[in-house]
Amino acid sequence: MPPPAAARQATLRTSNLGLVLRTVCGAGEPVSRADVAVRTGMTRSTASRLADDLVSAGLVDEAERTAGPARGRPATPLLPGARVTALGLQADAGVLAARVVDLRGRVVAERLVEGDWVGSDPASTLGHLGGLAAEVLAGLPRDVRVVGAGLALPGIVDVDRGVLLRAPNLGWSDLSPADLLAGSLPPGLRPALGNEADLAARTVADSAPGRPGAHRDFLYLSGQIGIGGAAVLDGRVMAGSAGWAGEVGHVCVDPAGPACPCGSTGCLERYAGRYAMLAAAGLPPETPPAELAARAAAGEAAARGALDSAAGALGVALAGVLNVLDLPTVVLGGHLAALADRLAPALEEQLARRVLSARWRRPRIEAAGAHPAAGATGAALRTLDEVLRAPELLLPGPVVARAQ
Amino acid sequence: MPPPAAARQATLRTSNLGLVLRTVCGAGEPVSRADVAVRTGMTRSTASRLADDLVSAGLVDEAERTAGPARGRPATPLLPGARVTALGLQADAGVLAARVVDLRGRVVAERLVEGDWVGSDPASTLGHLGGLAAEVLAGLPRDVRVVGAGLALPGIVDVDRGVLLRAPNLGWSDLSPADLLAGSLPPGLRPALGNEADLAARTVADSAPGRPGAHRDFLYLSGQIGIGGAAVLDGRVMAGSAGWAGEVGHVCVDPAGPACPCGSTGCLERYAGRYAMLAAAGLPPETPPAELAARAAAGEAAARGALDSAAGALGVALAGVLNVLDLPTVVLGGHLAALADRLAPALEEQLARRVLSARWRRPRIEAAGAHPAAGATGAALRTLDEVLRAPELLLPGPVVARAQ
DNA sequence: GCCTTTTGTTGCACCGTAGGACTTAACCAG
DNA sequence: CTGGTTAAGTCCTACGGTGCAACAAAAGGC
Numbered sequence: 001m002p003p004p005a006a007a008r009q010a011t012l013r014t015s016n017l018g019l020v021l022r023t024v025c026g027a028g029e030p031v032s033r034a035d036v037a038v039r040t041g042m043t044r045s046t047a048s049r050l051a052d053d054l055v056s057a058g059l060v061d062e063a064e065r066t067a068g069p070a071r072g073r074p075a076t077p078l079l080p081g082a083r084v085t086a087l088g089l090q091a092d093a094g095v096l097a098a099r100v101v102d103l104r105g106r107v108v109a110e111r112l113v114e115g116d117w118v119g120s121d122p123a124s125t126l127g128h129l130g131g132l133a134a135e136v137l138a139g140l141p142r143d144v145r146v147v148g149a150g151l152a153l154p155g156i157v158d159v160d161r162g163v164l165l166r167a168p169n170l171g172w173s174d175l176s177p178a179d180l181l182a183g184s185l186p187p188g189l190r191p192a193l194g195n196e197a198d199l200a201a202r203t204v205a206d207s208a209p210g211r212p213g214a215h216r217d218f219l220y221l222s223g224q225i226g227i228g229g230a231a232v233l234d235g236r237v238m239a240g241s242a243g244w245a246g247e248v249g250h251v252c253v254d255p256a257g258p259a260c261p262c263g264s265t266g267c268l269e270r271y272a273g274r275y276a277m278l279a280a281a282g283l284p285p286e287t288p289p290a291e292l293a294a295r296a297a298a299g300e301a302a303a304r305g306a307l308d309s310a311a312g313a314l315g316v317a318l319a320g321v322l323n324v325l326d327l328p329t330v331v332l333g334g335h336l337a338a339l340a341d342r343l344a345p346a347l348e349e350q351l352a353r354r355v356l357s358a359r360w361r362r363p364r365i366e367a368a369g370a371h372p373a374a375g376a377t378g379a380a381l382r383t384l385d386e387v388l389r390a391p392e393l394l395l396p397g398p399v400v401a402r403a404q
Numbered sequence: 405m406p407p408p409a410a411a412r413q414a415t416l417r418t419s420n421l422g423l424v425l426r427t428v429c430g431a432g433e434p435v436s437r438a439d440v441a442v443r444t445g446m447t448r449s450t451a452s453r454l455a456d457d458l459v460s461a462g463l464v465d466e467a468e469r470t471a472g473p474a475r476g477r478p479a480t481p482l483l484p485g486a487r488v489t490a491l492g493l494q495a496d497a498g499v500l501a502a503r504v505v506d507l508r509g510r511v512v513a514e515r516l517v518e519g520d521w522v523g524s525d526p527a528s529t530l531g532h533l534g535g536l537a538a539e540v541l542a543g544l545p546r547d548v549r550v551v552g553a554g555l556a557l558p559g560i561v562d563v564d565r566g567v568l569l570r571a572p573n574l575g576w577s578d579l580s581p582a583d584l585l586a587g588s589l590p591p592g593l594r595p596a597l598g599n600e601a602d603l604a605a606r607t608v609a610d611s612a613p614g615r616p617g618a619h620r621d622f623l624y625l626s627g628q629i630g631i632g633g634a635a636v637l638d639g640r641v642m643a644g645s646a647g648w649a650g651e652v653g654h655v656c657v658d659p660a661g662p663a664c665p666c667g668s669t670g671c672l673e674r675y676a677g678r679y680a681m682l683a684a685a686g687l688p689p690e691t692p693p694a695e696l697a698a699r700a701a702a703g704e705a706a707a708r709g710a711l712d713s714a715a716g717a718l719g720v721a722l723a724g725v726l727n728v729l730d731l732p733t734v735v736l737g738g739h740l741a742a743l744a745d746r747l748a749p750a751l752e753e754q755l756a757r758r759v760l761s762a763r764w765r766r767p768r769i770e771a772a773g774a775h776p777a778a779g780a781t782g783a784a785l786r787t788l789d790e791v792l793r794a795p796e797l798l799l800p801g802p803v804v805a806r807a808q
Numbered sequence: 809g810c811c812t813t814t815t816g817t818t819g820c821a822c823c824g825t826a827g828g829a830c831t832t833a834a835c836c837a838g
Numbered sequence: 839c840t841g842g843t844t845a846a847g848t849c850c851t852a853c854g855g856t857g858c859a860a861c862a863a864a865a866g867g868c
Contacts, residue, residue, distance in 0.1 A: 072814025240730025
């Protein structure tokens with residue numbers, strides 16, 4: 001994407017600064033300067049110098065020396081900077097969320113409001129969200145730096161231009177959410193947009209900024225009202241050539257199947273979308289997914305039929321995706337997480353049959369941990385990941401403008 | 405994939421050497437040292453020094469100064485080194501190929517043999533291929549360096565271990581082709597394996613080593629007997645977590661469709677595979693695809709029906725892939741290339757209807773250029789790409805062994 | 809109380825790029 | 839033919855960052 005640029009002396013420093021920071025963040029436990037040197041292959045002197053710079057910028061904290069059972073001089077434990085944070089926002093049909101996450105991956109502050117924003121007015125809903133964000137920011141301690149913001153949206157987004165092209169569940173299209181939020185946020189804090197599934201997938205890929213999570217290669221399915229998805233390869237979300245990847249909900253399961261508002265027929269959402277499943281089970285649309293699972297467990301035929309039909313459709317669609325992408329794991333999030341226990345057996349059986357490489361490695365189905373408004377956390381993680389990739393931008397010192 | 409490593413002074417040099425080499429290769433026309441400096445952002449002195457090193461290693465050639473219409477001192481044109489080459493091999497059900505390609509992307513020498521190796525004996529067939537390779541190598545001029553080799557195979561490959569796990573068309577499984585070729589090749593020239601579609605896709609992504617081709621983001625479909633595929637994003641083939649990605653032929657088009665030997669039902673290959681199409685058209689399996697196209701053009705109903713059915717199945721399967729991967733273009737290769745003219749209209753219409761993002765960017769269908777044994781060229785391109793990424797390995801001078 | 813062990817720091821050398829002056833090799837105008 | 843102009847390529851010094859090794863610091867072990 002970026003045009004190739006020559007590496008100069010400063011590039012070394014930038015690159016190694018990032019490496020030290022990522023090493024500290026990725027360790028998951030306090031590490032000493034000497035640990036950093038060993039893990040990165042630098043000399044102790046180099047690692048130490050870079051660590052000093054990160055400490056003085058607040059990106060890395062020095063903890064108190066605790067005399068351990070070791071022999072030599074006790075190490076100074078290094079931790080990701082607790083005062084460096086990012087704001088993650090999420091506007092969804094069922095939840096508005098504002099959450100501040102720090103470099104250690106801890107939630108510093110948050111406000112979540114559940115409700116029903118299907119077909120809502122963008123200005124009013126985003127105004128509401130902006131209010132939550134302002135509350136959260138106002139409650140932060142003085143010394144906390146919020147280095148950026150992100151907004152997770154359930155729809156197709158033009159990330160570069162910051163435009164939400166279409167969010168069917170909300171009924172929104174062609175608007176610039178950052179403009180509508182600008183009044184509530186500090187001037188420098190314009191949120192970068194992102195697809196909800198793409199961002200939520202990050203909470204699985206990373207357990208904290210720079211720290212690998214439960215899986216590094218997986219397909220994430222986000223069941224909201226429709227079904228969004230995100231493919232993660234080696235910890236990186238594949239956004240596609242324009243950022244519109246992951247529309248698993250509109251993979252065709254049966255060309256002779258029911259028509260979908262998208263214009264196609266037999267889309268996965270027609271079988272495993274939230275409303276489709278509840279309708280098939282004879283339940284009202286506001287029924288929580290957990291109740292559907294409970295009724296199926298109790299032996300209710302309509303509920304079982306709805307889940308079997310959903311599992312069958314998911315099997316066909318996911319097998320196609322896994323055949324093309326070769327991913328070992330599917331993580332079910334959103335409303336599908338609550339149903340994972342009942343869906344997984346039939347689903348794994350179908351994938352074993354339909355995925356060509358299953359004889360060498362059977363695909364596995366897992367439920368995402370209960371994580372309300374995972375997209376908001378993911379939006380904050382993405383912002384903090386940018387800091388990990390370019391920490392020099394937050395260092396003091398003369399920022400030399402570079403010709404573009 | 406590689407564990408993070410500290411950047412040192414030598415890293416700068418390595419990185420910039422590669423940048424200069426890629427600049428020369430990617431330009432597509434002779435460039436001067438000064439051009440390199442401008443395009444990379446280096447100073448003339450740095451670019452010049454690095455170019456000198458590449459020239460003395462033979463990775464870059466200096467052409468004769470041709471006095472152009474320019475005003476100042478005439479430039480010394482730099483070209484990719486013509487004597488640096490790689491060997492690309494392909495073993496397929498219908499062709500054996502050995503091809504030597506140089507850094508300029510030119511075919512220096514090749515031997516192709518058509519035949520029928522369906523269900524053949526691996527040792528004898530690979531012995532045959534080895535013979536072709538030996539002939540090609542023996543005919544090379546003395547001063548040509550063959551820096552590596554690759555082998556394209558129509559099946560599932562474990563690239564790291566060098567094992568062909570399963571090639572249904574050839575009827576081969578669980579073998580190490582490099583071992584069977586070792587007798588025919590020079591000791592240092594052990595071919596790296598690759599999936600045929602993955603490698604053939606490189607001939608579309610790159611028109612020469614390091615030089616961008618017609619498309620950088622596309623799905624390549626390789627119609628041999630089955631249907632292989634490869635997704636290319638920003639010029640990079642996505643091999644998947646284990647290298648088994650791209651099995652588009654086994655995407656399910658209709659769960660109620662005919663059984664496939666793979667164990668699934670309604671696989672794309674059952675509709676658009678070579679034998680499936682010819683059988684549907686009432687033609688014998690050895691009929692060339694071009695004749696099928698001709699008969700359809702002449703109005704023969706059975707041929708038209710076969711193509712319509714194939715286009716319908718392709719539409720469903722490709723729409724699913726494009727929904728998940730967000731690629732702007734599908735390139736039809738192999739036997740599908742000859743049918744592209746007849747398939748494209750129906751296919752593009754289906755994709756426009758079934759791909760969610762089509763309203764913002766309609767997916768396009770294209771035919772790959774006629775390129776016999778594209779996998780062999782792709783195998784050579786991959787090897788040369790490794791040189792472009794790490795040219796210092798071919799430089800003279802003390803090779804300092806690095807731990808790990 | 810001294811030795812050992814490990815952490816963190818300091819000073820010097822090395823390496824590669826930046827920058828600018830200089831040389832080279834062409835065209836052009838008179 | 840000669841000097842001026844222009845741009846390519848080379849050379850030399852300065853700068854910045856890392857490598858290396860010696861040293862200082864802070865603990866435990868005997």
